Amino acid sequence: MNTISEAFPYFCVADADAALAFYGEVFSAEELFRLTEPNGRVGHLELRIGPMTLMLSEPFPEMNIRPPSGDEGAYCLHLHVDDCDEMAQRALAAGAEILSGPADQFYGERSCRIRDPFGHHWLLGHSIEEISHEEMQRRYTALIG
Missing domain, CATH: 3.30.720.120 (Signal recognition particle alu RNA binding heterodimer, srp9/1)
Known part of the structure; x- marks a missing residue:
């Protein structure tokens, strides 16, 4: 393989x-x-x-290699950090746009989404609790109704 x-x-x-x-x-x-x-x-x-x-x-x-254009993101790079609130503020001060959060999420993480000045999307998060996959599914089902 x-x-x-x-x-x-x-x-x-x-x-x-x-x-x-x-x-x-x-x-x-x-x-x-x-x-x-x-x-x-x-x-x-x-x-x-x-x-x-x-x-x-x-x-x-x-070679048809170009940076992202427009506001939509086709992908998001997730960084697990020590403190997403602090990193979000640093990103904002350095020119990023906060797209959502920071907020506590159903999957046991506090996270936010940012778009950097170059059009790339990032998810910054830190763990706030350990939960099972079953509990995560239960919360997800409750969230989406």
Whole structure:
């Protein structure tokens, strides 16, 4: 069987240096390395955010690689953090938009959703209680009616 050993989110951003500054301020991201073209375009930038490697590139329209456009998010990267309220405030101060929360959720987490200045959606959350899958299903069923 062919197994997956790791997964790396790979985002396209309009400005890699601005993204590095934002992710550094909000998530304490550290630059691991980058590949830069002679014209200055960042072809690849790797960041460490906690235990995760996040990869970035600037747009490559010639390869149909572009940052998100519009307000809708097709995905959301979930970060389990120590304090989602504090991180949400840091994100807001650094230019993110809070889409929902922070609020206690039926699945035993306090969480919020943000959209970073580059159009990427993040779910920030911390555990507030341990619950069984059965209890989570019961709460979910009650929530949706």
